[in-house]
Amino acid sequence: MINKDVVIIGGGAAGLAAAVACREKGIEDILIIERESNLGGILKQCIHDGFGLIKFQHSYTGPEYAQKYIDQVQEHGIEFLLDSMVIDITSQKVLTVVNKSGLKKYRAKSIILAMGCRERTRGAIGIPGTRPAGIYTAGVAQNLINIHNYMIGKEVVILGSGDIGLIMARRLMLEGAIVKMVLELLPYGSGLPRNFNQCLADYDIPLHLNHTVIDIKGQKRIEAITMAKVDSKGKVIESTCQEISCDTLLLSVGLIPENELSKMAGIQLDPLTGGALVDEYGQTTINGIFTCGNVLQVHDIVDNVSLEAEHIANGVERYLSSLLKPKNSIKIEIGPGLRYVLPQHIQYLDDTVFSFRVKKPGNKKQIIFRNDNRIIKKKSFIRVNPAEMIRIKLTSSELSDIKHLKVELN
Amino acid sequence: MKKEFVCIVCPNSCRITAEYDGWEIKHIEGAQCKKGEEFIRNEIKNPLRIFTGSVKCKNGNYQLVSVKTNKPIPKKYMKQVAQKTHELVLEAPVEIGQVIISDILGQHADLVATRKVKEKN
Numbered sequence: 439m440i441n442k443d444v445v446i447i448g449g450g451a452a453g454l455a456a457a458v459a460c461r462e463k464g465i466e467d468i469l470i471i472e473r474e475s476n477l478g479g480i481l482k483q484c485i486h487d488g489f490g491l492i493k494f495q496h497s498y499t500g501p502e503y504a505q506k507y508i509d510q511v512q513e514h515g516i517e518f519l520l521d522s523m524v525i526d527i528t529s530q531k532v533l534t535v536v537n538k539s540g541l542k543k544y545r546a547k548s549i550i551l552a553m554g555c556r557e558r559t560r561g562a563i564g565i566p567g568t569r570p571a572g573i574y575t576a577g578v579a580q581n582l583i584n585i586h587n588y589m590i591g592k593e594v595v596i597l598g599s600g601d602i603g604l605i606m607a608r609r610l611m612l613e614g615a616i617v618k619m620v621l622e623l624l625p626y627g628s629g630l631p632r633n634f635n636q637c638l639a640d641y642d643i644p645l646h647l648n649h650t651v652i653d654i655k656g657q658k659r660i661e662a663i664t665m666a667k668v669d670s671k672g673k674v675i676e677s678t679c680q681e682i683s684c685d686t687l688l689l690s691v692g693l694i695p696e697n698e699l700s701k702m703a704g705i706q707l708d709p710l711t712g713g714a715l716v717d718e719y720g721q722t723t724i725n726g727i728f729t730c731g732n733v734l735q736v737h738d739i740v741d742n743v744s745l746e747a748e749h750i751a752n753g754v755e756r757y758l759s760s761l762l763k764p765k766n767s768i769k770i771e772i773g774p775g776l777r778y779v780l781p782q783h784i785q786y787l788d789d790t791v792f793s794f795r796v797k798k799p800g801n802k803k804q805i806i807f808r809n810d811n812r813i814i815k816k817k818s819f820i821r822v823n824p825a826e827m828i829r830i831k832l833t834s835s836e837l838s839d840i841k842h843l844k845v846e847l848n
Numbered sequence: 849m850k851k852e853f854v855c856i857v858c859p860n861s862c863r864i865t866a867e868y869d870g871w872e873i874k875h876i877e878g879a880q881c882k883k884g885e886e887f888i889r890n891e892i893k894n895p896l897r898i899f900t901g902s903v904k905c906k907n908g909n910y911q912l913v914s915v916k917t918n919k920p921i922p923k924k925y926m927k928q929v930a931q932k933t934h935e936l937v938l939e940a941p942v943e944i945g946q947v948i949i950s951d952i953l954g955q956h957a958d959l960v961a962t963r964k965v966k967e968k969n
Contacts, residue, residue: 485902499914501962613901630861632856636856640926739859
């Protein structure tokens, strides 16, 4: 058994930023465990630009953004294991790790869960039809094209308008494929508005809202899909069925936080986010186990992942110094119009960043934090969009004598 | 004419309305910053984009070096730049920022590496 002060599971955007922030707060004994052969996580394959505008006021590509943190990890001499998989965590913070050299056990004073998320697949949305080759999730396609130099097809239909699907539409066009269309079940797009502009409009790729795929044809390789319009309740309108030939179908239909290890440790999850239930320091229902990044909530911007990871490092440092003492546990109430609010409860009443998403797009909206009838904070938005996470900070003085806290959208 | 644009400069994705006649811009509204206004001026006259893509690489710990133009270039050249990236083969090691093609297509921008690729052990 090897003892560590902090073990970080995952060497992607969240894990790297958490490691650097912990070291900068004076924590010496840190270990990052990464299952792939290189640090950087999903950023490695996100070769498009637009990363770092909030954090660095500069637009970087994914590999450049990751390298900034990898360099810092190396300069600080932070220990990391590659090609290593955590296969078990206990509530006592004992981790079992497997890699080429065998099985090792670590006992950590504190653990940071930074495992990221994975993609929803065809199975998750239940598209009927045959099961031929040529159906990929957008992120897998991105990995094959940008890392493995493997082109995935020539005539592509994309189902779902998440950001990775939009980014891949442009990438495929530039790599010589034809993207015939993007279909979206909802009446609005799921990705960031700027991506509809620079990835679809720039390349004349049509976006069909309120449309889905209801059948897949082809034996060895996909040959066609059947698209159909859906009504306001999401029910297929049979008369609108249309067959579209294609040799590739990309799915960009959502991301799921990867919390198998969290469950193994007995951490309570929030069904609204798919991530852990946390306090204002990202501490889970097990004291000393913290979480950040896409395993906590799916982010749209990596800068917010870094900021979240840096913030929870404060909690880790205070936990290790036995300074994390609850004052008053307050459960956050979610008002109508919001899909979720993080953290789910606060207990130290320190400065807290609340992050949340709205249920549907809207114009001229207000977010209100209230303690019964008293308004604690109010912020106006020209528009709100489920694709864009909202982050609002409340200071310890704003939170000082509250008994309840409700977040509302008006 | 009057047209609404979605700014791509940052995640705010501002909806900016511009009134213009040919290349003459009469009024711009809705940009939360100066960069947004500049983006719209370009969008009307000569839309600019950063190109990102990848180039093959031999003897490296990655098979591909990701690349970008270090400045935005006219949108109409995107496919031609992509074609250039398909024709090249690099040798590891490659450093971030290393110039792969200088002054690409005479557009006063360099194609530079965005991934560090080490020599294969």
